[in-house]
Amino acid sequence: MKRKYDISLTTIKNTMTALNFIIVIFFGTVYLIGTKYVVDHRIAREFLDRVNHVPLNPEVVYFASILLFIILIFLMYYRTIIARNHKVLNVLFTVVQLTICFGLMYLFNMGYNGIVLLVFCDSIYHWKDSSSRWILVALIILYLVSSYEVASAVLPMNNPQAFFEIYDMNTRSLLFAIRNVLVTLNILIFIGFIIMYITHQLEENEKIAKELDMIHQVNRELKNYSVAIEKMGERNERKRLAREIHDTLGHALTGIAAGVDACIVMIDIDAPETKKQLKVVAKVIREGIGEVRDSLNKLRPGALEEQGFKGALLKLISEFTSVSHLEVELDYQLHNIDFESIKEDVLFRVIQESMTNSMRHGGATSLKIRFYQEKDWVYLDIHDNGVGALEIHHGFGLKQMVERLSVINGDVRFDGTDGFHTVAKIPIQKGEQYD
Structure with a gap:
């Protein structure tokens, strides 16, 4: 589907390029033959009375316009090869193409501005980054203001109609008809290009929307x-x-x-x-x-096995703070105590649950964990700056704390008047404390 679209769009752009080359030759020929007609029929004075400035050399206009258009074709071809997905080069190519456009229109005294539509199509064909679309707006503005009436106010140029009006009525009508047909055909091809481009973009957006819906469904x-x-x-x-x-x-x-x-x-x-x-x-x-x-x-957290109790706590705090906005401070004053494995498990789970509750339910931003010893008891003091709770309801998490601590003959109390405050104490058994 994408390849077919690219081929169709390229075909339309190439057709538009060929048509514009014919139009350039047509206008160059009209100026060249028109000047020769003026000389041959000795109506130079009458012609000069119709124009405001001395016309450019018709041969220069003819060959310069063809040369500029060949350069434009060359740029369009190499833009496809080297700059299609390069933002800076795309902008540079567009600026150069615009300069050539202006040169061509100036040679024809702003009698034809359809060349801007060709550059517009070439630019929109290559650009994928929406941030560069402002240049397309500049192209549209250039197309709208590129007329003899506007440009002649600031630049020395002659009315392009003068080169058609030097002929007799039949020849003049034929030339106007050819010009109008070519210009109208160029606009129609441009419209076809834009319709195909917009249709493809809408189909792509619809396809992306369907793929996103599919991704959401897969995620669910x-x-x-x-x-x-x-x-x-x-x-x-x-x-x-x-x-x-x-x-x-x-x-x-x-x-x-x-x-x-x-x-x-x-x-x-x-x-x-x-x-x-x-x-x-x-x-x-x-x-x-x-x-x-x-x-x-076998049920112990891996960090307790690998790093010991304090190391596991530091790792838990580091991992938790790295993925949340909660700042955790650990004050560990137990340097002469080596807990039994089951006590380490219980205390580790109590701290883990408290950190989760502080962030999830309390909306806390800071939490302090303090371990200290008083006589034959070890105290775990956890205090956060969350919203707290005037009435504490023992949900599953708090019940689990109470049950876990009761297994090791510990006790716990909760206070929600100033943030949320948890104080647990567990007895020190013989052999856990050393000098």
């Missing part, structure tokens, strides 16, 4: 697909967790229950054997705890 489908994949992933993760719990806790608790039942029966009969049985139960418990810890470690 991809969004729905991603939601479905996410839900499927959640279901698969639930199934995996169920299998992990069944294979670890379920198996361990079943063995523990059986061992305890056996101990209850044996304790009054054989104490030493009961002690052996309890050792077996203790071993099963430790192995179960180890398996549960391994399962939980």
Whole structure:
């Protein structure tokens, strides 16, 4: 389709070029033969009385006009090769073509300005950047003002009608008819070119609109697909967790229950054997705890595994601030504490949820995270400058914070009177603190 359009537009432009070459030869011939007619019929004085200035040498007009038009054709040809998609070169070619246009029109005493339409078609054919279309406006203005009545007010030139009126009535009528036919034909071809160009642009816009609609539809489908994949992933993760719990806790608790039942029966009969049985139960418990810890470690954020707790927090803050307007300050005063993995997971998720809530619900622009120790407790203080909340409703996120902290025997309180303030505290276990 695009190739067919380019061929059609090129054909129309070439036809218009050939027609304008004929028109240039026609006007040059009229001036050349007209001058010879004046000399042969000895009506030079009568002719000079009709004009305001001494005409240019007709031979110069004839050959100069043909030469200028050949140069114009040369520029149009090489513009297609070297400047079609180059903005600066396109502007330069248009300026040079306009200069040649003006030279041709001046040679013909502004008797023909259709050459501007040819340059207009050539320019619009090559330009793809809408920011350069102001030059097309300049071409249109030049076409409208390029008449003898306007130009003769500032430039020395003669009325082009004088070169037609020197002949007898029949010859004059024939020349006027030929001129009008050629000029009208040039305008009709120009109109055809513009109609085809505009039609193609409308079709392209419609095609782009359809492609955009298709892209929006694909985006919607991809969004729905991603939601479905996410839900499927959640279901698969639930199934995996169920299998992990069944294979670890379920198996361990079943063995523990059986061992305890056996101990209850044996304790009054054989104490030493009961002690052996309890050792077996203790071993099963430790192995179960180890398996549960391994399962939980698989769910830890990758940054905690790779960079440690503080490094993971710094990475989380850096990534979050790089894609949002929220400024986050971390004040980490815990230098002699090494948390258990489960506590690191809980604190990491609490901070992650708080940052999300501050931006999404509070509209905050700054947030401060502070870790400090008081006696046997570690405090996590998170305070933003958001809108806060006079009444705090424990949604899913806040409930998850409370539940996560309760798992590690921690506590949390929320205050929404001055921004949103979250203070969590967790106990320090023996072995987590060192000198």
